[in-house]
Amino acid sequence: MLVRIVLYNQIFRFAVKDRKDISMKGKITKELLSAGEDLLGWYEGSKRTFPWRNTDDPYRIWISEVMLQQTQTSRAADYYLRWMELFPTLEDLARATEEGVLKAWEGLGYYGRAKNLLRAARLLAEEGRDTLPSELHALLSLPGVGTYTAAAVASIAFGLAVPALDANAKRVFARLTDLELPVDRAEGEEILRNFMGGMMPRQKPGDFNQAVMDLGATVCLSVTPSCPLCPLRKVCLSAERKTIPQRPVFSQRKKSASIEGQLWVLKSEGMVCLRRRPSKGLWADFEEFPWSAPPLEERVLPFPPPAPGFFSSLGRVRSSFTRWRLTLEVLLFEGKAGADFAPSQARWVEGRELETLPLPGPSRKARELLFAKGVISVR
DNA sequence: GAGTCGTGGGT
């Protein structure tokens, strides 16, 4: 709760206070404020079109913002449209099942987001609400809503003047201020959030936040920025000093490691064998084909591995998360359950059930292999 | 603060 209050104070300053206390090596000047207006003008002519920009429904904006956490817009669009057909309102979502929500989220990653959406919808429904609250602190109290998402929803759906500091905004303002501090640490973030909040025009905060993101996604690119096209080039300290390629600065990038292993598809009379994952950690609560990739995951398999000679390889599937790059060989065992293999802590499901079951990445790709190779015939 | 949590496209 304390954390929530601190976050709340961090972004709430800009909803109530003036353009003071900008802890930049410079201040919010008239030129900068004017540039902010220029950016709004640029946005009017250059903004991207997305399905979530056709609405002012706070529920829809909330869903889109959560889907877009660490996710590129091009991937979220289809999921958003499908989600709105399945769960068009907050009440619909509150009545949904977790399996239904996870199935709708399947393939989008960070599945805690979907679980949190459901939790939040149920919490709000219990309070008798039919839409999102408009107060910043109430938004922040929802599971899965942090500083960025609260500010985005508050500004876009409710017109509150709070800066939504996402990765795009960090890049844009780290360059504008030529910030040498890392943008993934509290000190750097605080400076950038102050700067952005100070520069933000008070009349269209939602448009301003989205303008910054669009600028970061189409002009102020990470590797190949188009500075000549930038409406902020005249006030960009980094462009002036030719430090664009060095901005923004990140504190640490951890290296990743490759791991190889095997994934087993046990098939017996049209049925396949799945196990359930633990309720915490990676792919929590999902069912999946059993796999092993020591030393990353040395879990007890639900069966003694079948004798060699009865299997065929269907190909490889890849998946990466945190600092691991996982490659699994998909091995198919066809035989008779009980005789050729005897799973213990697993369940058998009909092949066609795989379609409706939410599966984690490797199992999802293995399922596609099964369908593609006609091992299981549905569709 | 540092780790964890997914995925697929871009270079």
Added chain:
DNA sequence: TACCCAAGACT
């Protein structure tokens, strides 16, 4: 191929 990284939140 082997990286990088994107509309972050949580523990």
